[in-house]
Amino acid sequence: MESPCCMLELVQYIIIFIFVVFILCSLAVRITTHPYPDIITHTQEKYYNGKEGLFPSIDSPWSLDLSVIIPAYNEKDRLPVMLKESVQFLEGRKSTYEIIVVDDGSKDNTSQIAQNFAKSYGLSSDKFRVLTCAVNRGKGGAVRMGMLRARGKNLLFADADGATTFSELLKMEKELGKVERNGQGLVCGSRAHLQDESIASRSLFRTILMYGFHLCVWLFAVKNIRDTQCGFKLLTRQSAALIFKSIHIERWAFDVEMLKIAEMVDIPVSEVAVKWTEIDGSKLNPVLAAIQMFRDIFLLWLRYAVGAWKIADKLD
Structure with missing residues (x-):
C-alpha cells in the first residue's frame, strides 16, 4: 500500500502536468489563431435576387424600421409556411420592413422557392431579398x-x-425598447418556460445532453440567459454591427458567442418567453451537434481568455 506522502506527490505531479499542458495549449492557440474573423465574400454574395442589385452595408445609415434575416439550408418545404406567417404579420403593420432569406449553399431549390414566394405575394425587392451563398457556411x-x-x-x-x-416579435420589440441603451441592445426569444414539458417528451439521453450543454454554456460563456439557442433574436443596428463583425463561430454555437460578446462589451441583453412549437424536418444530428458545441464553447472561452480572439469594435 502506498503511503499518504507518495499519494500527495502523485497528485502534485498530476496538477503540474495539467497546468503545463494548459499553458502549452494556450500558447498554441494564441500563436495559431487569427484575432479577428476572416469574412470572405464571394462575388455572387454581393448581390440580391441573382444580380438584381447590390446589397448595402450595415455601416450605412438605417433606412427601414426592421430587417428580418432568415437563414435557410435545404428549406424548400418549411420555408414557404414560415414566410407566409411573417409577411401576413408584417404587412398588417405601418412600419417599414425587409426580409432577407439567406440560402446557405442549399442543395435543393431554396433560393428559387423564396423568389417564387415573393412574386406570388407581389413583394418587390425593396421588401424581399434573397442572398444565395456560394458555399455552405453554417447557420x-x-x-x-x-x-x-x-x-x-x-x-x-x-x-x-x-x-x-412570428407575432411574438411584438414582445421582443417592447422589451428592446426597455433595455436599449445608447443605441445598443439585444433581446433573446426564450423557450426556458417550456423546459419541463420538453423533458417529459425527450429521451433520457437527449435530456442529459441538454443539461450538459446548459452547464457548459454557464461555465464557459453566458450566465445571464437561460435559453441561448432559440432562433429568434432581435438586435439594434449598432449591436448587430459590432457583434457580427466579431463572431468567429459560424456553426450551431454562434448564438453563444454573440451573447458572450454582448456580455464582454456590456451590451444590454434581455430574455422574453415566446410561443414555440417543435417543427418536423430538423437537419440537426443531436449527438454530433452536441460534440461540436461542447468543443466550440470550450475553445470559445479559451481563445477569449488568452486574448487569441478579439472584438472588432469595442464600445466607447
Whole structure:
C-alpha cells in the first residue's frame, strides 16, 4: 500500500502536468489563431435576387424600421409556411420592413422557392431579398451574411422552420425598447418556460445532453440567459454591427458567442418567453451537434481568455 506522502506527490505531479499542458495549449492557440474573423465574400454574395442589385452595408445609415434575416439550408418545404406567417404579420403593420432569406449553399431549390414566394405575394425587392451563398457556411455564417447587408434600424433573425410564432416579435420589440441603451441592445426569444414539458417528451439521453450543454454554456460563456439557442433574436443596428463583425463561430454555437460578446462589451441583453412549437424536418444530428458545441464553447472561452480572439469594435 502506498503511503499518504507518495499519494500527495502523485497528485502534485498530476496538477503540474495539467497546468503545463494548459499553458502549452494556450500558447498554441494564441500563436495559431487569427484575432479577428476572416469574412470572405464571394462575388455572387454581393448581390440580391441573382444580380438584381447590390446589397448595402450595415455601416450605412438605417433606412427601414426592421430587417428580418432568415437563414435557410435545404428549406424548400418549411420555408414557404414560415414566410407566409411573417409577411401576413408584417404587412398588417405601418412600419417599414425587409426580409432577407439567406440560402446557405442549399442543395435543393431554396433560393428559387423564396423568389417564387415573393412574386406570388407581389413583394418587390425593396421588401424581399434573397442572398444565395456560394458555399455552405453554417447557420451562424448565414445569419452574419444577412446581418451585414441589412437596412433596418432593428434586426431580427428567425429560423426558417417557423417554430416561434412570428407575432411574438411584438414582445421582443417592447422589451428592446426597455433595455436599449445608447443605441445598443439585444433581446433573446426564450423557450426556458417550456423546459419541463420538453423533458417529459425527450429521451433520457437527449435530456442529459441538454443539461450538459446548459452547464457548459454557464461555465464557459453566458450566465445571464437561460435559453441561448432559440432562433429568434432581435438586435439594434449598432449591436448587430459590432457583434457580427466579431463572431468567429459560424456553426450551431454562434448564438453563444454573440451573447458572450454582448456580455464582454456590456451590451444590454434581455430574455422574453415566446410561443414555440417543435417543427418536423430538423437537419440537426443531436449527438454530433452536441460534440461540436461542447468543443466550440470550450475553445470559445479559451481563445477569449488568452486574448487569441478579439472584438472588432469595442464600445466607447
